[in-house]
Amino acid sequence: xxxxxxxxxxxxxxxxxxxxxxxxxxxxxxxxxxxxxxxxxxxxxxxxxxxxxxxxxxxxxxxxxxxxxxxxxxxxxxxxxxxxxxxxxxxxxxxxxxxxxxxxxxxxxxxxxxxxxxxxxxxxxxxxxxxxxxxxxxxxxxxxxxxxxxxxxxxxxxxxxxxxxxxxxxxxxxxxxxxxxxxxxxxxxxxxxxxxxxxxxxxxxxxxxxxxxxxxxxxxxxxxxxxxxxxxxxxxxxxxxxxxxxxxxxxxxxxxxxxxxxxxxxxxxxxxxxxxxxxxxxxxxxxxxxxxxxxxxxxxxxxxxxxxxxxxxxxxxxxxxxxxxxxxxxxxxxxxxxxxxxxxxxxxxxxxxxxxxxxxxxxxxxxxxxxxxxxxxxxxxxxxxxxxxxxxxxxxxxxxxxxxxxxxxxxxxxxxxxxxxxxxxxxxxxxxxxxxxxxxxxxxxxxxxxxxxxxxxxxxxxxxxxxxxxxxxxxxxxxxxxxxxxxxxxxxxxxxxxxxxxxxxxxxxxxxxxxxxxxxxxxxxxxxxxxxxxxxxxxxxxxxxxxxxxxxxxxxxxxxxxxxxxxxxxxxxxxxxxxxxxxxxxxxxxxxxxxxxxxxxxxxxxxxxxxxxxxxxxxxxxxxxxx
Ligand code: ADP
Ligand code: MG
Numbered sequence: 001x002x003x004x005x006x007x008x009x010x011x012x013x014x015x016x017x018x019x020x021x022x023x024x025x026x027x028x029x030x031x032x033x034x035x036x037x038x039x040x041x042x043x044x045x046x047x048x049x050x051x052x053x054x055x056x057x058x059x060x061x062x063x064x065x066x067x068x069x070x071x072x073x074x075x076x077x078x079x080x081x082x083x084x085x086x087x088x089x090x091x092x093x094x095x096x097x098x099x100x101x102x103x104x105x106x107x108x109x110x111x112x113x114x115x116x117x118x119x120x121x122x123x124x125x126x127x128x129x130x131x132x133x134x135x136x137x138x139x140x141x142x143x144x145x146x147x148x149x150x151x152x153x154x155x156x157x158x159x160x161x162x163x164x165x166x167x168x169x170x171x172x173x174x175x176x177x178x179x180x181x182x183x184x185x186x187x188x189x190x191x192x193x194x195x196x197x198x199x200x201x202x203x204x205x206x207x208x209x210x211x212x213x214x215x216x217x218x219x220x221x222x223x224x225x226x227x228x229x230x231x232x233x234x235x236x237x238x239x240x241x242x243x244x245x246x247x248x249x250x251x252x253x254x255x256x257x258x259x260x261x262x263x264x265x266x267x268x269x270x271x272x273x274x275x276x277x278x279x280x281x282x283x284x285x286x287x288x289x290x291x292x293x294x295x296x297x298x299x300x301x302x303x304x305x306x307x308x309x310x311x312x313x314x315x316x317x318x319x320x321x322x323x324x325x326x327x328x329x330x331x332x333x334x335x336x337x338x339x340x341x342x343x344x345x346x347x348x349x350x351x352x353x354x355x356x357x358x359x360x361x362x363x364x365x366x367x368x369x370x371x372x373x374x375x376x377x378x379x380x381x382x383x384x385x386x387x388x389x390x391x392x393x394x395x396x397x398x399x400x401x402x403x404x405x406x407x408x409x410x411x412x413x414x415x416x417x418x419x420x421x422x423x424x425x426x427x428x429x430x431x432x433x434x435x436x437x438x439x440x441x442x443x444x445x446x447x448x449x450x451x452x453x454x455x456x457x458x459x460x461x462x463x464x465x466x467x468x469x470x471x472x473x474x475x476x477x478x479x480x481x482x483x484x485x486x487x488x489x490x491x492x493x494x495x496x497x498x499x500x501x502x503x504x505x506x507x508x509x510x511x512x513x514x515x516x517x518x519x520x521x522x523x524x525x526x527x528x529x530x531x532x533x534x535x536x537x538x539x540x541x542x543x544x545x546x547x548x549x550x551x552x553x554x555x556x557x558x559x560x561x562x563x564x565x566x567x568x569x570x571x572x573x574x575x576x577x578x579x580x581x582x583x584x585x586x587x588x589x590x591x592x593x594x595x596x597x598x599x600x601x602x603x604x605x606x607x608x609x610x611x612x613x614x615x616x617x618x619x620x621x622x623x624x625x626x627x
Contacts, residue, residue, distance in 0.1 A: 080394075080429040081129045081401040083145040084112055084420065086408050087170035088134035093409045102410050105131050112406075112420060117413050126420045128427065134408060141174055142194040145401050149330070150195045152399050153294055154202055154211075156326030156435035158244075160333060160393035161191055164422060165405030166415035167337030172284060174403055175334045176265065191403075192290055192332050196261040199294060199330075208309050212295040214252040215261055217268035220385045221286035222356045227251050228268030228288070238385065243327075243436065244392045252293065265290065273353070285353040287360065287386050290332040297325045327436045331393060335361065335386075338415065360384040365422055371395045372428035392431075399433045402426050 086105065089097060104113040110131045116122035130144040149159035163171035176192045189197075203211035217228040218236070227233040229251040239248045255261045273285040300306045336357040363384040370379040371394055381391045392398045404423035406416045 077430040077432055078399060080426050080431065081145070081148075082404060082423045082427045083130040083132060083141070083401065084126075084128050084404045084406060084423060085132040085136060085141055085145075085170065085174060086112075086134050086406045087173070089408045093407075097409050099410070102413060103406075103408060103416070105133050107131050107133065114413065114417055114420065116417075117410065124417065124420075126424050128404070128423060138174075138188055138190060139194070141403065142191050145403050146191045146195055147198065149399050149401050150198045151202075152433070153292070153328035153330040154199060154296065156296060156328045156437065157433045158329045158331070158392060158398040158436065159433075160331040160390065160398050160400040161195070161403070162331075162333040162335065162390075162393070162400065163403045163405055164335050165337060165419050166407065166412055167284075167339040169337060169405035169407045169412075169415075169419070171337060171403075171405045172334055174405060175332060176269075176290075192265065193258065193262060195330060195332065196255075196258045196292065199292065200256075200258055203294075208299055208312070209296050210299050212297075213255050214293045214295075215255045215264055216247075216250045216252050216291040216293075217264060217288070218247060218250060218291075219272055219286040219288045220360070220389070221273050222353060223360070223385055225385055225389075226271070226286075228271050229253060229264060231271040238388050244397060245388060247389070250291075255292075261292070284334065284336045285350070285357065287336050287357070288334045289389065292330040292332070294328045294330070295325050296328070325438045327438050329436075331390075331398070333390065333393075335364075338418075340415075360386040363387050364390070365425070367394055368422070368425050368429060372425050395429050395431055397434055397436075398431050400429070400431055 084105075086103070100115075102115040102117070104115075105111070106113075109127065110129060111125055111127045112131055113123050113125045116124065132141060132144065146161050149161055153159040161175075163174050165171050172190075174190055176190045199211075199213060203209075203213070215229075219226050219228055224234055225236040225238070225247055227236060227247075227250055233249060233251070236250060237248045238245055240246075253264055255264065268288075268290075272288060298306075298309060300309050338358050338361050339354050363380065364387055366383070367379050367381055367387045370376040379395075381387045381394075387394070393400045402423060404419050406419060
């Protein structure tokens with residue numbers, strides 16, 4: 001289908017005003033005889049309306065929505081769809097790019113015409129399924145190159161969307177730009193966020209089917225496959241199973257929303273091998289593949305629901321009879337760009353990476369050439385990990401769409417030319433996609449696996465709780481032993497104290513006993529002595545009595561006389577006492593009288609002085625009175 005033609009220079013007169021700065025020129029081959037007009041076509045007119053792009057995509061053959069019907073299950077050969085996208089020139093490119101234009105796009109005929117470098121004669125024309133100018137929006141690219149494949153994947157087909165082109169041509173931008181948005185798709189969102197959004201939107205709207213979407217993310221770096229969602233898994237092996245090739249042991253993570261998908265992509269991107277080169281500040285040093293697996297299963301449970309569904313879908317109920325699961329796999333391949341070491345300035349490890357990338361891209365080119373040529377029977381898929389993995393996408397069970405990214409500057413003309421050649425070769429490839437129907441066992445297996453995982457988790461929880469209980473038990477035992485030890489210590493302490501107390505008590509007891517004994521003995525002694533003294537006194541009194549009895553006069557004293565005598569003695573004593581007192585008073589009186597006499601004479605002296613004083617005083621008065 002692809003046609004390459006060399007256009008003579010006289011048929012393509014160049015308009016000097018239409019240089020690349022304004023930007024890539026668009027020509028209409030039908031009107032080649034009016035060159036002036038054909039170069040001034042505005043790029044703004046080139047944004048492709050959605051309806052049109054959908055119509056074009058139908059050529060390629062979207063599966064429609066009757067996914068469960070058996071017609072879809074039959075394979076039909078389809079050509080790989082190729083879209084060319086020219087990115088806008090950077091500021092530097094705009095500044096540096098002068099001279100006549102070298103690239104012409106015709107979005108009507110979907111042709112790209114390249115003028116060979118340094119030649120005004122040689123033009124090479126390519127035709128593709130779609131050609132997108134620099135003004136094309138991300139949504140246009142998605143609609144033109146990806147949407148149909150995504151819809152097919154939702155219906156159980158395998159699909160591959162692949163970006164090819166030199167480093168810096170816009171592959172990563174086309175596929176996965178604006179991942180950092182963290183979820184929602186924005187106007188600059190690339191094919192990956194848009195595909196995920198389409199899948200989840202459609203799955204959410206479909207009342208009859210339930211969808212299960214899982215995602216894997218791998219990179220091929222220096223011919224080694226690494227799981228970007230589990231980066232410790234490097235050098236993973238490719239195996240071949242009933243459903244084609246697959247990466248053994250790759251992590252498949254269930255995703256339930258666009259946000260989940262974006263989070264995983266951002267997670268994977270952290271381990272992606274990127275580095276700075278002169279051609280691109282974030283040059284991919286590896287090929288990356290995002291794999292979205294969509295499983296679709298009818299929700300119906302009863303035969304009435306089944307009949308209703310068949311009626312609604314306008315298919316025979318036998319087509320919705322068995323509990324089948326449609327499994328579509330979407331491969332989103334961001335190829336590392338080919339690069340010339342001279343231009344990229346890569347050295348050392350960067351140069352090795354570039355060589356490894358170039359080698360695998362050469363191998364990809366060889367496989368495509370071989371597959372495109374019916375005469376060649378051997379296709380060297382096994383020569384590189386990339387071609388081995390893309391084996392199905394390059395002519396097997398897959399619907400494949402290729403985006404060729406082009407940089408719009410003459411410096412990369414050779415690379416652009418080679419990319420366009422690659423694209424036009426790819427247009428010759430046909431694939432044989434079939435609906436992948438798997439019996440319920442896949443779901444059962446997954447459910448079983450989920451149950452096993454759940455049980456495992458429960459078991460782990462139980463084990464953890466048993467372990468923690470064990471630990472608690474051990475701790476309790478330890479604390480019990482500690483408590484017992486403390487009790488033992490306390491008991492010993494108490495015994496020691498008891499013993500000491502008893503000892504002290506015993507000592508005290510003995511000392512009290514001794515004291516009591518002493519007190520008792522001393523009391524007894526005193527008592528004894530008193531008795532003895534009393535006895536002595538008694539004896540003495542007895543003796544005295546005896547003596548008195550012996551010496552007692554014979555006559556009895558008259559009591560009254562004695563009394564009188566006694567009274568006389570007392571009177572005498574009183575008399576003596578009063579006389580002594582009177583005598584003392586007399587002495588005192590004599591002193592007082594003495595004092596009285598002295599006072600009288602003093603008064604007389606005082607009176608004499610007063611008289612003298614008056615006398616002297618009066619002597620002066622008459623003089624005074626005479627006056
Ligand atoms: P590649 O992956 O092919 O090496 P990138 O996708 O990383 O190249 O693009 C290189 C630079 O060009 C990036 O800064 C990117 O944002 C920018 N770019 C590429 N294509 C476009 C486009 N269509 N519109 C705007 N910028 C673009
Ligand atoms: Mg890239």
